[in-house]
Amino acid sequence: MLRYLLRKLLIYSLTFVVAVTIDWSIPHLMPGNPVLALMSRIQIQNPQVAQHVYASYMRSFNLDLPLWKQYYYFWVSLVHGDLGTSIMQFPTPVSSIILHAIPYTLGLLIPATLLSWYVGNKLGALAARRKVLDNTLLPFGYILTATPYMWIAILMSFLFAVTWQVLPVGYAYDPTAGRGWSLTFGYDLFRHWLLPFLSLFLVACGGWAIGMRNLIIYELEADYAHYLESLGAPRKLVRKYAFRNALLPQITGLALALGAVIAGALVTEIVFSYPGLGYQIYRAITNEDYFVIQGIFLFIIVGVLIANFVVDIVYMIVDPRTRIGMQEGGQA
Amino acid sequence: MVRRRRRRAVGWLLVAVGAVAVIAAFGTGGAGATWQAKSYPRAQTLITSGTQWGNIAGMNPYVGNNAAGMIGLVNETLLRYDPLHNTYISWLAKSTKWSGPKQYTVVVRSGVKWSDGKAFTGSDVAFNVNLARFNTSRWNNLYQNLKLPIQVKGNSVIFNFKGTPNYVQWQNMIWNMPMISPVQGKTIKTAQDLTTYNPHNPIGTGPYKLDTSGYDVTTRVVWAKRDHWWASDQGVSPAPAPKYIIDLVNTSNTNSLAAVLAGVEDLNNNYLPGVNKLVDSGKVQTFFPRAPYMLSANTAWLEPNTTRVPLNDPVFRKALAMSININQIVTDDYQNLVLKASPTGLLPTWNKYVNSKAVKAYGFKYDPAAAKSMLLKAGYKTDSSGMIENKDGSKIDLAISVPQGWSDWEAARDMIIASAKQAGIRLHSVVQAYNTWQSDRNTGNFDLVIDNAYQISDSPWTYWNGIFHLPVISTGTGQTFANYERYSNRTAWNLTQQLDTTSPSDTTTIKSLNTSLQTILMKDVPMIPLWYNGIWAQMTSKYWTNWPAAVGARQYIPCMWNGYLQMTGIDTITHIKSTRQAAGG
Numbered sequence: 020m021l022r023y024l025l026r027k028l029l030i031y032s033l034t035f036v037v038a039v040t041i042d043w044s045i046p047h048l049m050p051g052n053p054v055l056a057l058m059s060r061i062q063i064q065n066p067q068v069a070q071h072v073y074a075s076y077m078r079s080f081n082l083d084l085p086l087w088k089q090y091y092y093f094w095v096s097l098v099h100g101d102l103g104t105s106i107m108q109f110p111t112p113v114s115s116i117i118l119h120a121i122p123y124t125l126g127l128l129i130p131a132t133l134l135s136w137y138v139g140n141k142l143g144a145l146a147a148r149r150k151v152l153d154n155t156l157l158p159f160g161y162i163l164t165a166t167p168y169m170w171i172a173i174l175m176s177f178l179f180a181v182t183w184q185v186l187p188v189g190y191a192y193d194p195t196a197g198r199g200w201s202l203t204f205g206y207d208l209f210r211h212w213l214l215p216f217l218s219l220f221l222v223a224c225g226g227w228a229i230g231m232r233n234l235i236i237y238e239l240e241a242d243y244a245h246y247l248e249s250l251g252a253p254r255k256l257v258r259k260y261a262f263r264n265a266l267l268p269q270i271t272g273l274a275l276a277l278g279a280v281i282a283g284a285l286v287t288e289i290v291f292s293y294p295g296l297g298y299q300i301y302r303a304i305t306n307e308d309y310f311v312i313q314g315i316f317l318f319i320i321v322g323v324l325i326a327n328f329v330v331d332i333v334y335m336i337v338d339p340r341t342r343i344g345m346q347e348g349g350q351a
Numbered sequence: 352m353v354r355r356r357r358r359r360a361v362g363w364l365l366v367a368v369g370a371v372a373v374i375a376a377f378g379t380g381g382a383g384a385t386w387q388a389k390s391y392p393r394a395q396t397l398i399t400s401g402t403q404w405g406n407i408a409g410m411n412p413y414v415g416n417n418a419a420g421m422i423g424l425v426n427e428t429l430l431r432y433d434p435l436h437n438t439y440i441s442w443l444a445k446s447t448k449w450s451g452p453k454q455y456t457v458v459v460r461s462g463v464k465w466s467d468g469k470a471f472t473g474s475d476v477a478f479n480v481n482l483a484r485f486n487t488s489r490w491n492n493l494y495q496n497l498k499l500p501i502q503v504k505g506n507s508v509i510f511n512f513k514g515t516p517n518y519v520q521w522q523n524m525i526w527n528m529p530m531i532s533p534v535q536g537k538t539i540k541t542a543q544d545l546t547t548y549n550p551h552n553p554i555g556t557g558p559y560k561l562d563t564s565g566y567d568v569t570t571r572v573v574w575a576k577r578d579h580w581w582a583s584d585q586g587v588s589p590a591p592a593p594k595y596i597i598d599l600v601n602t603s604n605t606n607s608l609a610a611v612l613a614g615v616e617d618l619n620n621n622y623l624p625g626v627n628k629l630v631d632s633g634k635v636q637t638f639f640p641r642a643p644y645m646l647s648a649n650t651a652w653l654e655p656n657t658t659r660v661p662l663n664d665p666v667f668r669k670a671l672a673m674s675i676n677i678n679q680i681v682t683d684d685y686q687n688l689v690l691k692a693s694p695t696g697l698l699p700t701w702n703k704y705v706n707s708k709a710v711k712a713y714g715f716k717y718d719p720a721a722a723k724s725m726l727l728k729a730g731y732k733t734d735s736s737g738m739i740e741n742k743d744g745s746k747i748d749l750a751i752s753v754p755q756g757w758s759d760w761e762a763a764r765d766m767i768i769a770s771a772k773q774a775g776i777r778l779h780s781v782v783q784a785y786n787t788w789q790s791d792r793n794t795g796n797f798d799l800v801i802d803n804a805y806q807i808s809d810s811p812w813t814y815w816n817g818i819f820h821l822p823v824i825s826t827g828t829g830q831t832f833a834n835y836e837r838y839s840n841r842t843a844w845n846l847t848q849q850l851d852t853t854s855p856s857d858t859t860t861i862k863s864l865n866t867s868l869q870t871i872l873m874k875d876v877p878m879i880p881l882w883y884n885g886i887w888a889q890m891t892s893k894y895w896t897n898w899p900a901a902v903g904a905r906q907y908i909p910c911m912w913n914g915y916l917q918m919t920g921i922d923t924i925t926h927i928k929s930t931r932q933a934a935g936g
Contacts, residue, residue: 051786055793058831060415062806062914063489064520064816066824069831071486075542108408108416110547111568116406119569181612188613189606194398194571194597197390197564292602294569302405307786
């Protein structure tokens with residue numbers, strides 16, 4: 020088992036280095052110059068001043084250095100926990116931008132992902148059990164999973180916020196709210212959280228339901244299921260074993276979904292003006308904010324790698340075939 | 352037993368989910384803000400949006416993306432400028448004047464205090480102008496022409512110049528340079544410091560101060576009214592009614608529209624397509640109750656790369672200008688939310704400089720047939736499909752680009768392509784993200800772009816400087832702020848520089864220079880004026896009333912954009928009334 024874990028750690032470490040190198044290089048490959056975009060916000064009327072300001076900013080961001088030096092300093096900074104300074108939000112540190120956005124992203128996506136996974140799998144299992152449910156739930160699930168996040172978000176905003184005005188139109192809290200540890204503020208946060216959460220939950224739920232339904236049907240057609248039935252096992256027992264097997268790919272899917280949760284729900288956050296990481300990525304990409312792009316994608320890389328590692332561990336615990344395979348591998 | 356265990360597991364899962372949501376949601380620390388549950392009474396709060404795109408970078412007036420409203424509400428200027436009446440308003444300076452051909456005197460108003468209680472003095476003015484010594488200050492070129500030290504005699508600050516002053520640029524600086532407190536500004540010791548300066552709680556002379564508890568860089572800045580403000584204490588201006596002003600971070604125009612319709616925002620400065628329908632149905636109000644609804648902020652130009660064939664030919668450029676159906680753009684694209692630009696490109700606020708005889712003689716109007724005929728007379732040929740070819744028979748197929756996602760400009764671009772085709776001019780669109788579009792424009796890697804780089808100001812010089820500025824920089828960053836069309840006309844540039852160095856009292860010369868410059872523009876067409884982009888402003892009256900309007904005494908600019916509060920944006924705020932107050936409640 021130890022050898023298995025060490026091998027996994029080595030693979031993940033190498034993957035991290037390659038992924039971070041790609042993460043660093045991609046913004047530099049984008050056409051355009053982010054410093055010029057930053058300067059366009061300052062109404063400079065003189066070319067000499069413009070050149071000085073340009074040179075000053077290029078020095079501030081180390082963009083006047085050769086690419087290999089920039090790459091080297093990137094790793095040195097990373098080791099020291101310094102993600103650099105935002106170009107468009109100069110002189111705000113990238114870590115500050117990420118730390119401000121992460122609570123909103125986690126608070127929105129973790130519940131949405133977990134609850135949609137749980138409810139979706141339950142519904143999918145139900146649908147696989149009864150034809151009546153299959154004929155009603157399945158088409159609904161297909162519609163939901165095919166619905167673009169943006170469309171359902173705009174629809175919900177239009178209905179609940181603009182037309183009926185029962186829920187807020189956007190932002191994380193009311194513009195006039197005082198932020199503090201109070202029930203009032205908590206309730207305000209909840210009301211602003213509800214629509215973005217629902218728009219993500221509904222779409223994701225459909226996907227999980229369809230997946231589970233298909234997997235259970237597949238498992239029920241497997242040899243072991245037929246064998247159990249031929250032995251006279253109750254239908255309930257067969258379904259239980261089928262469910263356990265069907266759950267394995269769904270666990271993988273959940274882990275990967277949680278790993279990518281750091282990326283935020285970009286379109287949902289834009290529609291609802293929800294200040295999470297997804298919105299920050301969008302702004303960073305449109306403004307070519309190199310260091311914010313690198314910083315946020317670094318988080319995504321780490322999140323996905325951790326999720327993969329967790330999946331490996333969970334499989335060991337949940338799937339006896341993996342455990343036996345490892346033991347036999349050890350004995351051989 | 353198993354079922355009970357499963358139910359317990361589900362229960363724990365739900366609790367864990369809820370805990371994550373609550374803890375994460377409460378983890379909205381903000382920019383080191385202190386947490387307190389004080390909320391802002393809606394009826395006493397003015398909520399604005401449309402200025403802050405993306406997170407708030409901080410409280411540095413010298414760097415972009417600083418908190419909306421900072422200049423004007425906190426850090427004020429020596430003068431203000433009213434573009435609708437073309438007058439300067441004495442503000443922190445009681446008076447300013449050219450006391451000699453190379454001398455400018457500012458008399459600081461007495462009784463003005465910073466928010467930390469210290470008096471605002473002539474030394475503070477000198478301190479701020481001295482910040483321009485750093486080459487990262489946008490006024491550094493003006494500082495180079497100053498004789499040092501700046502003389503301070505009591506409340507008088509005397510600026511002596513080495514050479515002929517840049518009158519226009521200097522005057523522009525006086526109403527744009529924010530006065531920052533020397534107590535905080537003394538940390539600025541290098542050019543780099545000027546760009547990284549970021550006081551936690553800025554000290555200013557303005558009517559508002561930062562509410563640090565409400566400040567959230569991702570969502571809003573909250574300005575709280577000061578108990579005393581020199582302008583209302585001295586009867587110079589009414590005291591503003593809103594106890595708080597909250598400016599919200601923008602995410603998109605669509606969200607802003609939803610926020611306006613839901614009554615979240617009182618003043619919105621986003622471009623909202625179709626807002627005319629909301630005005631007509633009484634849901635919002637704008638400066639004008641009907642077309643054009645909005646005041647004009649800048650000119651949208653079609654910018655040709657005049658170094659490329661056939662755009663290097665003034666005849667071709669004139670024909671191109673005549674082939675564009677600008678009326679169609681104004682009505683179909685903008686639904687009359689904008690005005691068609693004059694052939695001079697000068698904003699309506701500069702109408703006094705427009706020479707109608709020159710416009711009649713050299714201006715252009717939409718006439719595709721005449722445009723084609725002009726090209727054929729000039730030696731251009733046509734191909735088998737009737738499209739115009741170069742004089743040497745080579746194909747003309749010019750690329751026109753706008754930043755991707757700017758939907759109104761994309762629609763305008765498509766209309767230009769269609770109408771140019773009527774004149775036989777073949778154009779095609781190129782899709783580019785903003786940064787790529789900007790980089791290509793700056794480095795001359797384009798045929799045609801739509802651009803609006805030059806903004807409303809106190810003199811058309813800012814336009815001429817943008818259009819005629821020399822030299823054209825071909826290497827490195829390219830053109831960073833002017834003459835993107837790379838038009839080389841030494842006469843025009845000399846006239847532009849002459850305009851900058853003409854004494855403001857010499858109105859005859861100023862008028863003559865403006866006439867010459869607009870004549871060159873209309874004859875040579877280095878840039879093609881299209882329409883005037885609006886000072887987008889829509890207001891709701893649920894909580895605040897007495898908004899600016901075209902008719903009546905409140906002809907102010909209802910806008911929080913950078914550079915507008917020190918025009919008459921601040922007057923908008925000092926004249927609005929709470930609807931309760933207005934109703935006598």
